[in-house]
Amino acid sequence: MGSGSRWAERLLESGALSDAGRPLLGPGEVECQLLDGVDIEVVDSGVEGDPLRSGLLILTNARMFWVHQHSRSAFFLPLSSVSRISAPRKGLKSVFSSTLRLRGAAAAHSSVTLLLSFRGHASSFDNLVSQLGAVLQSRAWETLPAAAVNPSTASASTPSSHWNPSRAGVSGILRKEQEQWEQTDKNLQEAFHDLNALMGKAKEMVLLADKMRARLLTEGSASGSQQELHDLLLSVGIASPVTKESAGALYHQQLSRQLADFVGSPLQSAGGMLALVDVYCLFNRARGTELISPEDLLQACDLWDRLDVPVMLRRFDSGALAIQIKSKSDDEVVARIMRLVDDLRTGVGAREAAKCLGVAPALAKEHLFSAEARGFLCRDDGPDGLRFYTNFFKDAQFP
Amino acid sequence: MGDFKFPYFFDYPPYFTLQPVQDTREKQMQLWKELILRYCQHHKCFIINLEQEFPLFQNLSIQRKLSFEAREMFLAALVAEGKAEWLDKAHKKCLVLWRSIQEWSEMILQLVRDNAMEDGVLTLDEIQSGDESRGTELAGIDRFVLVRALKLLEQRGKAAMFKGKAGDDEGVKFSAS
Numbered sequence: 160m161g162s163g164s165r166w167a168e169r170l171l172e173s174g175a176l177s178d179a180g181r182p183l184l185g186p187g188e189v190e191c192q193l194l195d196g197v198d199i200e201v202v203d204s205g206v207e208g209d210p211l212r213s214g215l216l217i218l219t220n221a222r223m224f225w226v227h228q229h230s231r232s233a234f235f236l237p238l239s240s241v242s243r244i245s246a247p248r249k250g251l252k253s254v255f256s257s258t259l260r261l262r263g264a265a266a267a268h269s270s271v272t273l274l275l276s277f278r279g280h281a282s283s284f285d286n287l288v289s290q291l292g293a294v295l296q297s298r299a300w301e302t303l304p305a306a307a308v309n310p311s312t313a314s315a316s317t318p319s320s321h322w323n324p325s326r327a328g329v330s331g332i333l334r335k336e337q338e339q340w341e342q343t344d345k346n347l348q349e350a351f352h353d354l355n356a357l358m359g360k361a362k363e364m365v366l367l368a369d370k371m372r373a374r375l376l377t378e379g380s381a382s383g384s385q386q387e388l389h390d391l392l393l394s395v396g397i398a399s400p401v402t403k404e405s406a407g408a409l410y411h412q413q414l415s416r417q418l419a420d421f422v423g424s425p426l427q428s429a430g431g432m433l434a435l436v437d438v439y440c441l442f443n444r445a446r447g448t449e450l451i452s453p454e455d456l457l458q459a460c461d462l463w464d465r466l467d468v469p470v471m472l473r474r475f476d477s478g479a480l481a482i483q484i485k486s487k488s489d490d491e492v493v494a495r496i497m498r499l500v501d502d503l504r505t506g507v508g509a510r511e512a513a514k515c516l517g518v519a520p521a522l523a524k525e526h527l528f529s530a531e532a533r534g535f536l537c538r539d540d541g542p543d544g545l546r547f548y549t550n551f552f553k554d555a556q557f558p
Numbered sequence: 559m560g561d562f563k564f565p566y567f568f569d570y571p572p573y574f575t576l577q578p579v580q581d582t583r584e585k586q587m588q589l590w591k592e593l594i595l596r597y598c599q600h601h602k603c604f605i606i607n608l609e610q611e612f613p614l615f616q617n618l619s620i621q622r623k624l625s626f627e628a629r630e631m632f633l634a635a636l637v638a639e640g641k642a643e644w645l646d647k648a649h650k651k652c653l654v655l656w657r658s659i660q661e662w663s664e665m666i667l668q669l670v671r672d673n674a675m676e677d678g679v680l681t682l683d684e685i686q687s688g689d690e691s692r693g694t695e696l697a698g699i700d701r702f703v704l705v706r707a708l709k710l711l712e713q714r715g716k717a718a719m720f721k722g723k724a725g726d727d728e729g730v731k732f733s734a735s
Contacts, residue, residue: 506571537582539571541622548572552585555567557592 166201166208167234170265174224174233179419179468182217182224182233187299187362192218192290193409197277199225202260204271215409216275218290220299236273239300240264244291257284259291343367414455415462418442419470426470426484430517435460435472435480437519475525476532492516493530497549506539506546562600565593574622576631590632595641599656604700605645606633606652653702657695662707665696667716667734676734681727682708 175183184190193215200210211234217224223241226233241263258276265271277284346363418438425441426433433441435456443450451459460472460482473483499515500507513523527547530536536547567573567589577583597614598604606612608629616623624632633652636642640658645651657665666685670676673690682704684690691697708730711717716734 531582532579534579534581537572537577537579538575539622540575541571546571548570550582551567551570551572552577552582552589555565555585555589557565557589557596 166206167199167211170201170206170271171225171234171236174222174226174235176226176231176233177416177420178423179416179466180226180228180231181413181416181420182226182235184219185221187302188219188221189361190217190219191294192287193413194218194277194279194283194287195409196279197225197275200274200276202272202274206271210276216287218287218294220294220297222300223291236261236263236265237300238295239298241295242270244288244295257281259284259288411455411458411462412466414451415459415466416468418456418459419463419466419468421445422470422482426482429519432473432481432483432518432522434519434522435482438482476528477525479521479525481522481525489529492526493533493535496526496530496547497535500536500547500549506548508544508546512547562597565589568593568617569620571620571622574617574620574624574628576625576628587632587635591636591639591641594632594636594654595656598654602698604654604703606654608633608650608652653700655703659703659706659710662696662699662703663710665694666704666707666711669694669696670732670734676732679729679731681722681729683727685730 177183195215196213197216198210198212199214201208211225211227213227215224215226215228217226221239222235222237224233224235241261243260243262245260245262246258256276256278258274261273261275262270263273277287346367421442422433422438425438429437439453439456442456457480463471469485471483471485473481475481495515496507496512499511507527509520509524509527512527513520516523516526518526527536531538531547531550534550534553537550537552539546539548573586573589577586594606594614598606608626612629615629630649633642634649636654637644637652641655643653643655645653669685669690670678675690680688680690682701685696685704686699686701687697691699705719708717708719711734712719717730717732719728719730722729
């Protein structure tokens with residue numbers, strides 16, 4: 160990022176990135192399309208500057224991000240400030256790349272024109288352009304901050320300002336409930352008719368799910384169908400799952416970053432290490448739909464080697480796989496185990512190690528095996544199961 | 559001859575579990591081989607039968623015992639080192655040579671010299687449990703081992719074994735002067 164790109168800092172807003180290099184989205188903001196290898200430059204606007212080269216363009220329903228992963232810089236343009244998009248004049252540039260002109264208001268300038276160019280496959284760029292068109296048309300950002308869409312207030316019967324006798328008593332309450340359910344049903348039907356509309360309704364769905372869950376929890380365990388509903392609505396989490404569609408060839412990279420972001424807090428509460436199967440379950444549960452396959456998960460983890468993320472995939476000798484916070488070194492774990500294994504009369508089993516290290520027993524066992532393989536511990540296979548002792552064999556001698 | 563003194567690590571449970579890690583296992587084997595030899599020497603025990611209980615291979619106070627696999631492995635290691643021999647093809651009976659046959663034969667010669675029997679005759683029984691051998695290591699020697707040692711002396715021309723008259727024990731005539 161040279162000094163010639165200062166215009167970007169003046170005209171565009173700086174976007175915040177997560178630890179794994181993904182832009183932080185606002186409430187209700189959903190990613191629609193990603194395209195890698197896009198340049199942005201400012202033209203015809205009385206502003207001088209070098210183009211922003213080869214970044215990742217992320218289109219959401221409210222903003223357009225340009226992210227340069229390597230230098231961890233990100234800029235965005237709110238779509239609300241875009242007034243016009245057009246195909247460029249035929250020129251030398253458009254022969255070698257696909258381009259698009261964006262006109263809008265930015266910073267102190269009432270009218271600024273940005274030129275996006277992309278040197279890859281024209282069809283990917285065309286996809287982006289049509290998505291951009293759709294998003295600009297839907298103007299989703301207008302409804303976003305008003306996030307607390309309450310189905311009950313959206314119901315057909317507006318609460319009247321003066322008291323209506325038909326609302327009195329138990330039948331009144333029941334009627335109100337009935338109307339709310341009908342509206343909910345209508346919402347669901349509308350939503351499922353059009354998948355695009357569903358994505359827009361996604362925020363509403365999340366709130367609805369939360370409400371239902373809260374209600375089910377307070378009502379206690381009811382009939383079987385309610386329990387089913389409860390299970391279905393259980394963990395609605397990530398509102399913007401990175402899908403193969405929106406990220407194309409970038410799928411694994413973006414997934415990898417999203418996974419790295421997600422796994423941070425569960426790792427902390429699990430003492431720094433989680434079995435890969437547990438991560439698979441947690442991640443998919445949070446995604447809700449657009450579940451990822453085990454292979455996708457493995458590939459996403461393998462990509463971490465190339466990305467600068469604070470987590471790593473750990474392969475144990477036994478073949479078990481786990482995800483670990485990078486800072487937890489092996490030596491530290493061994494040192495903690497050795498302090499525990501003081502007593503040569505009882506040794507240490509998986510359960511005590513798990514408690515001491517703050518990880519699941521299965522992982523504690525892996526740590527014990529690992530320390531044994533390195534010569535710090537020896538094992539006792541007795542009637543109480545497998546227990547580990549300091550490796551006294553090393554210095555043992557006949558007195 | 560007092561009670562056998564077990565080493566301190568005999569009371570550590572891992573001592574009785576065959577260690578999977580190579581380096582640790584080798585150290586464990588070294589300790590067990592040495593222990594077997596010392597124990598057998600103390601108790602004048604020559605034969606270990608894998609199909610029977612052998613008091614050395616368990617520690618009741620910590621409730622641990624060596625597995626069959628471990629016992630076989632440690633004895634086989636002794637055999638490989640030349641400090642023991644299998645007495646059967648099935649490798650179930652093991653002769654523990656805490657003294658080599660060579661050493662036994664030297665001890666017999668020493669006995670002969672100490673008792674001025676360089677040209678004398680002794681029955682095998684006498685060598686095993688007679689007055690001459692009382693107080694020496696030869697007392698209580700296994701018959702099989704004794705015969706092997708004497709055969710070695712025969713090869714060197716220092717002795718000649720013979721069968722006694724009907725009902726009499728085998729004997730050996732020395733020409734060790």
